[in-house]
Amino acid sequence: MERIFEKFLWKSRLVVLAAVIISLVSSLAMFYMATIDSAYMISHLVEYPTLADAERIALRSTTITHVVELIDGYLLAIVLLIFALGLYELFISKIDDAENAENASQVLVINSLDDLKARLSKVIVMILIVKFFEHALGMHFKSPVDLLAFAAGIALIGLALYLTHASDSRDK
Template sequence: MKQIELLFEKFLWNSRLIVLTAVIASLAAAIGLFYLTSVDVYHLVLHVTHYGDPNLTAEMRENIRAETVAHVVAAVDGYLLSTVMLIFALGLYELFISKIDAAEQSQGSSRVLFIRNLDDLKDRLAKVVLMILVVTFFERSVRMAFEGPLDLLYFAIGILLVSLALYFTHKSGGHAPGEKTESGH
């Protein structure tokens, strides 16, 4: 009976390796998003080179400027989403498979990629997702057409809510470097 129990426990422990599929898929998604966003930025730069054309009217220049700002914000959004997938892949690997020795040995590596527990992973992902929402809000606000005072009021309330979300996120993680909170980080 003890032999069956040991075999089952070994099988159970090794079943965590199924997480490798999520790690590889998340890493592939991150690479794909980095590629897509980089191609978009390349085409954006090509598009912006027309801005100096002396034949453009002021209205055409304004349209290029507005489109450029919107595309830059979309690029930031794409890179942030890529980062989410990368952090997620690294976090899952460290939590379920093994610590990444190369990351621990690297002196210049960022602390954002060190994941100690599931709460740590969720916290890092939540902050990046919040930044994606802020960038998306900004992107929509650039394209927004105000038709009356109520639209302006709604816009101001949106800015207030985004600001509060950023404030509380910063406040919740606002402990001194090296200081541990009750959750251990």
């Protein structure tokens, strides 16, 4: 009875495959969406040289906002991909091609749950930075306090990046 239960318990880890597949499909969907959005953005830039100055400035501003959104989309796709690969390696099986690849980076090789969390947290910090930048593009400073709050936000971003880098150095 114990052996049957342990066999069932071990096989129950395969339920993680649902999360792996859904994360992978979601990642591919985000890559697709970001790529289509970038093609759409580039198609609008064809008319850029022929625009009047005011229209060109407006298009430049819109394009910068779109680029930030594209970066955000690609970063989210990367988070989902790392999550899918990490779950698979932790609960199902090691990915032989990832471990044996001579030229490949080891960025997608996940050895522990802490390793997966660390890799995901770095990308999530980058997403938050991109979101901050996206909001900063639309900010209007009405008082010196607004500018001071913006500067404090930039300082906190710098601190977050420094602490992330410091934890990497400490782990190595």
